[in-house]
Amino acid sequence: MAPVIDSQRTDGPDLALRWSGQISLTRRILAVNIIALLMLAGGFFYLDSYRSRIVDSRVAQAGREARLIGEAIATVEGERRTALALRLAADTGARLRLFDAAGRTMLDSRALGLRNVVLSDPDKQAWDQSSARFLDAVIDTVVGAPRPPLYRERTDGRRWPDVAAVQSGQPIAATVWRAPDRTPVITAAASLADGGVVMTTINARDITQTVRIERFRLSLVLLLVTIVSVLLSLFLARTIVRPLRRLARAAIRVRLGRAREVVVPRLPSRRDEIGSLARALSDMSLALRARIDATEAFAADITHEMKNPLASLRSAVDGLETVKDEELRARLLAIVRDDVHRMDRLITDISEASRLDAQLSRAKFEPVDMARMIIGLLDQRRARGIERGIRLHFDSTAAEAPIVLGEGARLERVFENLIDNALSFSPDRGLIAIAAFVEQDELVIRVDDEGPGVPEESRESIFRRFQSVRPEAEAFGQHSGLGLAIARTIVEGHQGSIVVESREDRLSGARFVVRLPLADRR
Incomplete structure (x- = not known):
């Protein structure tokens, strides 16, 4: 196995990653898309502000209606007042009550038989309404929406905060309550000319229905976008991560010294950066293989070239021990000198040739x-x-x-x-x-x-x-x-x-x- 090489870091500041570099590319792709989905889910916060604007508008409208109803009722007396109150309650869809200065009930549209404001019992509603209420509670908790007080009936008019505020001198007062089924209940009060107070009560169930419909539509969009985003993330992971893993495995095999056995995928059908990387790595592995072959051939050639003068030198040296003729010994010494010079020249040229590529690159x-x-x-x-x-x-x-x-x-x-x-x-x-x-x-x-x-x-x-x-x-x-x-x-x-x-x-x-x-x- 090839040794592990501790190479110097070559990634500059533009390529360096801190904590994200420890996370796989697939998870990073999913995380980026999930962040985009979370930004889209922020639409639920917008729905809360949308509901608040509608409630504020309905509160202002209830206050104006209470004032107008009070002015209209103040113009009539007796049976005409009762008939007018019933007609106004039916037209506005509100429950109408008149209180005297002591807080006693003088007129109640429900007691007169007009039951146009009936609060729903959540225990008698279907499962889908229960699920909707649970989802309302969860979203209100997440977005931090204020929770109105629970609506409860009161017999003493002075216990209604709107009536008490009007009796203390405020011309109009309104309050938002929470019905048992989490729908808003809006009460508004206005003063009468004789010192009494008129109070209207309306169950604004339509606001909750509107918000739930918009939330359902946003949920469908979010669900569809989530599915598409996950599929696209998996597609990107398949088209990016998988070929990178194949290239990394091939590069590891090359590093382990199996370059001749490795076929680096060239991905010819891809014309993007990964295809360019694959072909560059394939060319690099081929060049490395050619360099290894050249090195092996060079080593074999060196062995062959060195053996010739060594064999000649060995023969001449062996001959010097046995030859007594001075002339022949001189000829053998000349051969030794020539072989030594030849080996010196050969070693010098081999040394230069082997270092030439590296020296030229620097x-x-x-x-x-x-x-x-x-x-x-x-x-x-x-x-x-x-x-x-x-x-x-x-x-x-x-x-x-x-x-x-x-x-x-x-x-x-x-x-x-x-x-x-x-x-x-x-x-x-x-x-x-x-x-x-x-x-x-x-x-x-x-x-x-x-x-x-x-x-x-x-x-x-x-x-x-x-x-x-x-x-x-x-x-x-x-x-x-x-x-x-x-x-x-x-x-x-x-x-x-x-x-x-x-x-x-x-x-x-x-x-x-x-x-x-x-x-x-x-």
Whole structure:
């Protein structure tokens, strides 16, 4: 099992989550939708304020009606007063009572046979009304609605707060009561000219019915929205959470070292961010698998390349113990020295090749004048002396200094390797021509030699590690086979490309073409 890696936090403040990061994505989706539902459920608070406004309006209306009834009754006497009171009670739907100054009942519309205000007995109502009352009590408790006092009959008029308020000098008074079935009862009183008081009583059952109807409609809407919200939450959880879990499981298997066995789902039918994430993870796993394969192949190639000089070195060392001939011993020592130099060169190139990708990923690119760099390389070569009379020539047709962004030392290594390769294949007194020119937004640098050229079937393989096509006259082991591979890695790390072509002038030789993006001059 692969070890657990304690990686540094890379999520910035815009990605960091505090307490919500500990909750699964499915629950967070449900929670967000439930919060929206709770906001919709706030409509019940609105219904309470709606009921309060209706009750206040009916209280004001009851006060006005009591005043008008009192003024109308004060204009008549005797039987005409009784008839007028009954007609007004029937028209307004209220119970009408007249009290004298001592609080005694002078007239009661119910006693006269008009029973238009009858309070319902909750014990005799159906189950649906009981459920409605229970729901009323629950909602009133939740919203904190004020609870009116329970309505009870009184024989002494002065025990009614409305009558007492009018007798104390207030022109109109009204009170809201609660019937046994939780419907509002509104009483209102007004003074008469003879010192008496008229009081009206009405059971505003229609207010409760209106509020219950609106609450029922809101409940239906809330229920429907809840069902839709839950279904949408489950749909989002299915379309978001499930593929993320599959990707997470695949990533864990890759981390545990089973990359070759893992097939990361690419989700080709999805064109959203999750589909992009799936394809990015799949490409990443493929790249990781390719990197692992390349590392394994590189290790195998290193083993193979190291065994040859080691075998030769072992044979030479073993021979030194038994050979007495000085000339033969000198030849064996020369072989030992060559093998040691070969291994030293091979280890140096292997070390550079193995670290090159990581170093390039951390390198800080700076502007590099490629023409000046190549001229400096050629001057150094000429100063050290060039064997076999080979000539070096550089030609730049760029109107301005060809500047690229890169690491100068690495780019120098590219052209050192290309010049070394050209020197190896060039004939005596041959010409190596280097040309630089700008093509669109790229700097193109060509290195031409007059050697035998590269066979077409080998033009890609020569850039692989430990793959090379060497001149027949060259002594074995003079090159590690990593020079062109290192050159390609460096060029591609600078977002460029390197290929080998035939010379367009149809002369013998190879042409290596390097393309690098030019630096933005703005």
